[in-house]
Amino acid sequence: MAKSSKAARPKSRKTRDADLSRADILDAATSEFSEGGFDGARVGRIAEAAGVNINLIYHYYGSKERLFVAVMEAAYVTIRTHHKDLELRALDPVEAMTALVRATFELFATNPHIIGLLGSENMHRARHVRSSEQIRNLYNPLLDTIGETLARGEAAGLFRAGVDPVELFLSINAECYFYLSNQHTLGFILHRDLTSPDMLARREAHVVDVILSFLQFGARS
Amino acid sequence: MAKSSKAARPKSRKTRDADLSRADILDAATSEFSEGGFDGARVGRIAEAAGVNINLIYHYYGSKERLFVAVMEAAYVTIRTHHKDLELRALDPVEAMTALVRATFELFATNPHIIGLLGSENMHRARHVRSSEQIRNLYNPLLDTIGETLARGEAAGLFRAGVDPVELFLSINAECYFYLSNQHTLGFILHRDLTSPDMLARREAHVVDVILSFLQFGARS
DNA sequence: CGATTAACTAAGTTAATAGTTAGTTATGGC
DNA sequence: GCCATAACTAACTATTAACTTAGTTAATCG
Numbered sequence: 001m002a003k004s005s006k007a008a009r010p011k012s013r014k015t016r017d018a019d020l021s022r023a024d025i026l027d028a029a030t031s032e033f034s035e036g037g038f039d040g041a042r043v044g045r046i047a048e049a050a051g052v053n054i055n056l057i058y059h060y061y062g063s064k065e066r067l068f069v070a071v072m073e074a075a076y077v078t079i080r081t082h083h084k085d086l087e088l089r090a091l092d093p094v095e096a097m098t099a100l101v102r103a104t105f106e107l108f109a110t111n112p113h114i115i116g117l118l119g120s121e122n123m124h125r126a127r128h129v130r131s132s133e134q135i136r137n138l139y140n141p142l143l144d145t146i147g148e149t150l151a152r153g154e155a156a157g158l159f160r161a162g163v164d165p166v167e168l169f170l171s172i173n174a175e176c177y178f179y180l181s182n183q184h185t186l187g188f189i190l191h192r193d194l195t196s197p198d199m200l201a202r203r204e205a206h207v208v209d210v211i212l213s214f215l216q217f218g219a220r221s
Numbered sequence: 222m223a224k225s226s227k228a229a230r231p232k233s234r235k236t237r238d239a240d241l242s243r244a245d246i247l248d249a250a251t252s253e254f255s256e257g258g259f260d261g262a263r264v265g266r267i268a269e270a271a272g273v274n275i276n277l278i279y280h281y282y283g284s285k286e287r288l289f290v291a292v293m294e295a296a297y298v299t300i301r302t303h304h305k306d307l308e309l310r311a312l313d314p315v316e317a318m319t320a321l322v323r324a325t326f327e328l329f330a331t332n333p334h335i336i337g338l339l340g341s342e343n344m345h346r347a348r349h350v351r352s353s354e355q356i357r358n359l360y361n362p363l364l365d366t367i368g369e370t371l372a373r374g375e376a377a378g379l380f381r382a383g384v385d386p387v388e389l390f391l392s393i394n395a396e397c398y399f400y401l402s403n404q405h406t407l408g409f410i411l412h413r414d415l416t417s418p419d420m421l422a423r424r425e426a427h428v429v430d431v432i433l434s435f436l437q438f439g440a441r442s
Numbered sequence: 443c444g445a446t447t448a449a450c451t452a453a454g455t456t457a458a459t460a461g462t463t464a465g466t467t468a469t470g471g472c
Numbered sequence: 473g474c475c476a477t478a479a480c481t482a483a484c485t486a487t488t489a490a491c492t493t494a495g496t497t498a499a500t501c502g
Contacts, residue, residue, distance in 0.1 A: 178395035
């Protein structure tokens with residue numbers, strides 16, 4: 001894994017920089033863990049890609065497991081940051097839901113490592129993230145916002161009544177995530193490359209269509 | 222992995238039976254690969270769970286990789302068999318689509334190993350299944366049937382026009398698969414167990430609702 | 443400038459694991 | 473009953489990979 005892309009940085013740095021080394025390790029670990037999963041990842045490869053001695057990883061992160069947890073936490077920060085910029089409450093309900101679906105799709109399309117990391121973590125029954133209270137409550141604000149947007153849409157007669165925010169959240173993520181997470185087996189059985197810009201744009205439009213149709217089907221107006 | 226469930230069968234069998242041993246190995250390998258992925262799986266554990274000597278695995282399957290391919294092929298047979306029983310063309314369009322969504326959901330809910338195997342295979346960029354022409358064409362008949370059902374529904378004014386069978390296929394699978402594939406991280410951030418019979422039934426109903434709303438939204442009648 | 447501390451490395455060690463070697467034991471055909 | 477073959481096993485090997493030990497080199501502070 002990770003032997004492609006980003007060339008290892010020059011072996012000997014002029015100046016020592018602990019923060020930079022930690023960041024380089026985390027970047028390399030993110031690639032390696034997302035491409036191979038926790039079990040497929042190799043600490044030695046991470047060291048090589050980061051351009052540091054393997055023991056520096058143990059110096060800063062202690063173990064492969066704790067390095068993985070650090071990577072997961074950084075990934076969840078990316079997710080939170082991405083959604084926090086949305087300001088859904090300022091938009092009308094239809095625009096807000098459209099923006100949310102688009103943002104979710106683009107989150108995964110733009111940060112494909114998130115998919116590899118989540119896949120690995122689910123295979124391990126979420127044992128690495130389970131300790132993080134921060135991650136546990138990550139989606140609470142977004143779920144609240146979805147609930148508020150649904151209520152506004154229903155009050156305006158734009159959306160049907162009785163939509164569960166959690167079910168909607170799950171459907172939006174399902175539609176966006178699956179297409180990318182399973183792109184290799186799907187691409188194989190569908191005889192096409194799913195990652196071309198053209199296919200991605202089509203898929204994004206379709207996902208918006210599915211979610212908005214569901215919300216609007218049977219609405220008052 | 223796989224140390225739980227199925228107790229290893231009695232170490233010494235009365236009679237020798239190559240077919241039974243092969244099947245026992247395949248069963249044990251299916252559990253082990255689906256629980257740990259290709260990289261997390263241990264050939265020694267498969268041998269132990271199957272109640273055979275490790276070398277019997279190499280005798281019959283040659284290598285860990287070829288054993289994994291055999292497991293994947295068996296999993297795809299399960300998928301094909303499951304969908305072949307549907308007889309969608311005999312049902313009216315709305316019933317047919319409802320049946321297809323339900324069957325897809327139940328396929329994954331009833332055969333959770335499929336999710337673990339597909340997850341691992343996607344992490345490996347589908348390199349193990351790529352050689353199988355059988356798997357490559359597995360979904361062609363189903364995609365044809367979806368196309369035919371869409372056409373019937375559109376002609377009857379029940380479904381909107383212009384739905385792409387592939388996009389629909391992807392959405393159905395996404396809605397069914399993601400909920401189960403990511404149940405551990407989702408259960409954690411949503412503070413609930415997603416696998417209770419109650420939650421599963423709710424989710425299945427919701428998924429049917431989403432897909433049928435999409436198909437019917439904007440239909441003639 | 444001298445010493446303390448922190449950043450960083452080279453060269454291991456140990457345990458685990460995919461795969462092998464060299465057999466033994468049962469079975470079915472004659 | 474015997475023999476060829478196939479089913480099956482015990483014990484081993486070679487390699488890999490996580491992690492450690494025992495340092496060296498650079499920065500910082502007084």
